[in-house]
Amino acid sequence: MDKGIALKYFPKAPKVIAKASGTLLEKLLELARENNITIHRDPDLAEILSNLQTGSEIPEDLFTAISEVLAYCYKVNSEFKKRMNSIGI
Numbered sequence: 001m002d003k004g005i006a007l008k009y010f011p012k013a014p015k016v017i018a019k020a021s022g023t024l025l026e027k028l029l030e031l032a033r034e035n036n037i038t039i040h041r042d043p044d045l046a047e048i049l050s051n052l053q054t055g056s057e058i059p060e061d062l063f064t065a066i067s068e069v070l071a072y073c074y075k076v077n078s079e080f081k082k083r084m085n086s087i088g089i
Helices: 024-035 042-047 058-077 076-084
Strands: 003-009 014-021
Touching: 003 024, 003 042, 003 058, 042 058, 058 076
Parallel strands: none
Antiparallel strands: 003 014
């Protein structure tokens, strides 16, 4: 994996909250594992998202791809389920 993107769901739309590559990517992945954050590998989507500014909302034309990632996370991570339920999704 060459690039990593951290997303967070906000009420309007998911946002890019971090981007990383190289050594910083390894640290980002390590932090995700330590905090039981689901990691989803999609190099093509990571490439597209890496062009967005940190803090930007995901554009509408990427909602389908991001919803698939969120669905994957929702499926495999019970903590993610609790967080999504707490915001009414």
